Amino acid sequence: MLTKPLKNLEILLLPWKSASSDAFFIRKTVFIEEQQVPQELELDEEDPRAIHALATLNAQPIGTARLVDLVNNQAQIGRMAVLDQFRGQGIGQQILKKLMLYAREKGVTSLVLHSQVSAIPFYEKMGFIAQGPIYDEAGIPHRNMMLIFPKFSNNP
Numbered sequence: 001m002l003t004k005p006l007k008n009l010e011i012l013l014l015p016w017k018s019a020s021s022d023a024f025f026i027r028k029t030v031f032i033e034e035q036q037v038p039q040e041l042e043l044d045e046e047d048p049r050a051i052h053a054l055a056t057l058n059a060q061p062i063g064t065a066r067l068v069d070l071v072n073n074q075a076q077i078g079r080m081a082v083l084d085q086f087r088g089q090g091i092g093q094q095i096l097k098k099l100m101l102y103a104r105e106k107g108v109t110s111l112v113l114h115s116q117v118s119a120i121p122f123y124e125k126m127g128f129i130a131q132g133p134i135y136d137e138a139g140i141p142h143r144n145m146m147l148i149f150p151k152f153s154n155n156p
């Protein structure tokens with residue numbers, strides 16, 4: 001990405017209680033209005049237990065994603081969205097990176113996600129690998145993707 005770093009871009013990690021109104025504003029704009037995902041599928045029972053990344057530019061919310069803990073040190077990235085007018089400037093990548101670093105710090109060893117087929121190249125740039133068949137989710141073709149964190153050891 002050769003674009004200039006955006007001044008005044010902040011990426012916060014927040015519990016649902018603090019993130020919900022801004023995160024929902026972005027998700028409503030992107031998934032419900034732009035992508036026609038049914039409103040009843042947008043909020044789910046994972047939101048209150050997930051950690052939410054919120055990107056703000058000059059304190060205006062412009063992007064979000066969430067991380068949900070699964071079993072066996074695995075976690076799931078989801079609800080990744082950047083407002084249309086702010087795409088293509090590396091913001092999505094910075095949001096994802098923030099959640100990946102957080103997950104790793106928390107001892108997560110692998111990440112999974114359900115990628116819209118059109119977004120697969122975005123996740124591939126961050127090291128995710130697509131696996132298995134294409135399936136329908138909320139009326140949009142999806143494919144599973146996975147990333148296993150490399151193991152580091154202090155021993156030579």
Ligand SMILES: CC(C)(COP(=O)(O)OP(=O)(O)OC[C@H]1O[C@@H](n2cnc3c(N)ncnc32)[C@H](O)[C@@H]1OP(=O)(O)O)[C@@H](O)C(=O)NCCC(=O)NCCS
Nearest residue numbers: 001080081082087088089090091092093115116119121122
């Ligand atoms: C997918 C999304 C979050 C990417 O956000 P973004 O801020 O535009 O992404 P970035 O600018 O950080 O892109 C990082 C890299 O991925 C590439 N990329 C981003 N979206 C892409 C896409 N849909 N197809 C191919 N490449 C893509 C960029 O070109 C860039 O590559 P580069 O580093 O070689 O220049 C954004 O397009 C979006 O909100 N889309 C609608 C919702 C959606 O589809 N979410 C994904 C659900 S699985």
